[in-house]
Structures are given as C-alpha cells and as structure tokens.
Amino acid sequence: MGAAAGKAVGDLASSAGTTRAEDRLAVAEHVIVEFGRRRMSGDGNNLGIWDAQATCANKSVLAAIDEIVFLKEMQAFPMATAAGRRMDGALRAAMSHLMEEPLSLRVWDGSQLEGRSGLCFAIEKLSVSMTMTAGVSSPALVFLTDSSTTSTVRTNTGEVSLSTIDELCTSCGSQPAGPDDFLDGKFLGELDLICPGSLSVLHDISLRVIRAGYTKELLQTFTSAPCDVLERFLSILQVGCSLETDEAISYENAEWWTAEDMIRRWILATKLVGKALVAMQMQLHAQSNGAFDRFKDEYLMAIAKRSTFILLRFADGFTSTHSVEKLIYVLEMYEVLGSAVPSLIQVFTGQRKELVSRQVEVVLAKLARALKIMVGSLITKIRTGISSGTQTTTRGVGAGVHPLTRYTMAYVESLAPHRGALDLIGSAEGVDSFDDLVSELIASLEPNLEEISALRGAQGGGMRHLFLANNTSYVLQHAASLLRGDKWVARCQGRVVQHMTGYVEASWAPVVACLEATGTGTGKPTVKILAKFNSALEKAYSGHARCKVPDPALREALRKAVSDKVVAVYDTYLLKHPKLQKSAKYTADSLAALLSELFEGEDGEGRHS
16 A cells, blocks of 8 residues: 555654654655646656556656555644645545546557448448449449549548459459448447557455545546546547537538538447447446446446437437428438337436436437428428429420329338338327328429429310329339228229320321211212321321330220221221221221320330421
8 A cells, every 4th residue: 555655754754743644645746746746747658647558657656646545544643723625635646646637548449340341431331332322312422523633532531543443342252241231239239349558457446435435526527537438439420629618509501411421420420339339338247347347338328428419419400400401301300219219228227317317308309309390391392392303394294293293202112111200290299190291292293293284284185184294104013002991092093094095095086087087978088087087196196106104004904095096997897997997097007006006105206207
C-alpha cells in the first residue's frame, strides 16, 4: 500500500509539531499535485496512471492515491481540523485524476473492424451495391463525376475508381466482409471486442473508488467513456458532434438524394449498434471483473445510452421533413427504428430502460406524424394532377400510359413492402389501412385520367377509350396483387373491357360500315365501295398503328378485338362478291396480318405504305 509514498515519507523526516500521518499525507499530496501540474502542462511522456497497454506507468501516483485513501479509511484526521480539510482536498484531487483514466482507457477494441475485410471496406461496398441495385427509384448514392469520365465514380464518401469498384464487387479467394456480414450477430459475437488488460485496470479503479466513497462520480464518468466499437459504427453517419448537444436539428432542406444517403447510413449504423450492444453485453458478462462487476451494467448502459441517443437525435432530425420525395426513406427509418428497439434497449434496466423506451416512442410518434403529412401531400399532388416535375400535359404521351399514372403506381409499389408499418401507423392514429391508402391514391388519379382522356376525345372518341384502357390496365397490372379482395380487381377489369369495346366501336365500326352500307339492290357491287373501305381502313390504321400499348396482354386483346370486328366482315363481303377478290388490295389474311401490327408505338411506323 503506497510503497513509494511510504519510502518518501521515510526520506522526508517529519518536522516538529507534525504527526507521522500528517507527514504521509504531505508526501502523497505533493505527488498528486506534481502529477496534476505535469498533466496540465503536458510535461512528460506518460500523462496517465496507466498506458495504452493497460500497464501502470505511474506507480508513484497510484501509491499516493492508495496512501490518501488509506488515511481516509483510518480516519486519521478529524474532518473539522486543518489536516482533515487537507486530506479531503487531496482525496478529491486523487479521485479526479483516477476518474480521468476510464476516459483514455481502451476497453473495447474496434481494430478488427478495419482493414480490407473490415468496416471501411464494407461501407464502400454498401455504397456500390446500393447503386447497382437502386435502379430508377434510388439513383442517388453514386454518380459519374463532373468530368464525365467512366473511370471514376463519385459517392457521398468521396471518389472511387472503377478498379476499386471491381475489387469491391469481386471476391478472390477469401470473401471480404460486407454490410450483411456485420449485421450478422454471430459475426460480431465471434470477434474479441474487449481488451483483456483493461478489465484489470477497471477493477483497480473501482476498488479505490469504492474505498474512497466516490462511486457516484465514477458512474458520472462512465457517461463520457469512449467505446471504440460503437464509435466506429456511429462514424458511418458522417456527422459532427452536433448530435450530442440539445440543439434542435432538421434535415427538411436536404435534397432527396442527400436524405437517401443519410438515412441509408443511419439504417446501417442503427442495426450495427444494436447488434454490437448485444455482443458487448454477452462478452462483458462472461468476464470476471473483480470490483468492476459492481459497475459493469451501469458502465454498459452509459455508453449504450450515448450511442442510442445519437441515433435518436439523427432520426428526430427527419421528423420535421414533409417532402413527398423523402416519404419512402423516412418510412424505412420508421421501420428500422421500430425493429431495432429490442436490441437497443436490451442492455438497459429499471429507469434507464423506461427513459430510453420513452424516447424511442417519442421519435417513432413524430416520424409517424411526419409520414402522415407526406402521404397527405402525395394524395394532394396526385389529385391536383402534379407529379414530380410532371403535370397533366398531353404532349408526347398520345394514348399511352400517362406520366402521372406511372408516378402514382411507382409510389404504390414503393409503399407495398412497407404495408405492415403503414397499417401500424394507421391503426395507432385511427386512420385507414394500406389497402385504403392505395385505393385513395388510385381514386385521386382517376379524375385526372378522365380529364386528360377528354382531350384525347378531340382526336376521335376511339383515342379517348384507348387512353383509358391503357392507363386502367396499367393501374390494374401494378395494383392487383397488392390489394386484398377481388371486388376492386373485377371492377377494374370490367372497365378495361368496357374501354376496349368503346375503342373498337368508335374507331373501327365506321370502317366496317363502309362495307355494310351497300344497299339491298341487285346491282353489281362497285369498286368504289371497296375503295371507300380501303381509304377508311388505311386512315384508321395510320392513325393508330403508332399508338403505344405497353401491356402485351392488352395489346393482343385489342388486336384480336379489332381483327374480329373488321376481318370477319371483310372476308364475308369478298365471299359474297368473288369477282372483287382478284382486284381487292387486301385478302382476309393480309388484312389480319396488317391489323396484327397495331399498337407497336413509333417502332411500327413505316412498315406498310
């Protein structure tokens, strides 16, 4: 107990009028004061009691602390005396230095998360894989650089060469770790996350703190203790220390592609932190930590609380976001936070658990309200005929699928994987389910389609019906498998058939009428009747051959309906008037072949004169 300090006491003979205890206190106090002076000035190489390898580097300081603690335990001086006050001050200084040690002690080892098979590689791999799987819905993570070269790609973390991308996406020999590997709780559990030597230091610190009666101060110190593992995962967020303050933050003004990247990173960090906390708790509890066993749960809760609150603060920054373009990303954030709750709060007990759970519930409720506003804005956008940069324009669309229809159904399909979360949000706030939401989105679209189809009617009634058949079929194709029940599907299918019939009657019945209006007289049929039919046929064909019907099933059904309407009557007419067959421009087969090329879009132009 304080061998160095005891030796110093022997070297410094007590002066007259002082007790041996006072001499021991003076020597220990001198060591503590000198250590504090060197620590403040930065003088000396070893400014801590323990070094980075958890080896005691300042044994004299530790001995002085032991001496002061011993004098305190022995009640060497009455507290009301000058010596007692000196001892109390020396004890505070000694404990203050001791409390500095957990702040620099490396308890958790995150070095295994580095290197080519480590975290940095996995995050870069995540960025590349997100880009390659994003398609048209999520093009934000990686872009060609401004120089328009194909050798470099810009990500939100910097520039990556295509050779690096090849390396990221190709496994040679051993498979490098990817994000999925880190999300595997078993993978994290196999890593030795604890630095073994640090536990003996925590035991030594805890033992002295308990003897000195400074346990509350130690628990407060834990709130600032570092954790290399969690800090590496939180670094994925790529944000400053602002998340550790109480200052309100908002990402409302972030561009949607920036918001996507931020939320993707938050999702990964949240999942990793949750998995890591479970693994850290298991490994810490598996160790025999001596006196530190008394504090290990409080210690783990302290570092977990800080990490959890940083994640919650980040998520809270999106609760004021009302932009429709960020709807899907914020919805994913809501889902991940809800599913991560068990692992995030597993390490907490008692009031700490209640506090963290309450904070999570608050953020989830705020995200739910923001999502409700976004959904309302989406419905309004569709109802007013304004999609993302696309208004109810008629130019360049013809009778095909309108951009507003594509926009609406793209959102419906994007929302579908989140049916459970949307149902949960709806039930919590007493509003509609996912099915009702989809029905409302489609119902908001339909008046716009009717309005646009009226403009197509100016080109002929058939074009109006073709436009509605195309768009109704597109809606049916993309929503039929998402909605429960058959009533809506049957109604939608009936409307498609109705518009198909309307199109055939409006566009092709006049062509057939040229043959049917030949009169009942016995006069010879004239070539003029066939010429009139040919003229009407070719006019209808030239006007409709380039109309695009993207759905193959609808395209074939329309072709069959037109062919059934026209070819049968034409064939019957030729059979009744065999003398015209040699001079007729079309045979029944060639007419059927011609009509079979309808609705190919621009690619069908110029196939027939």
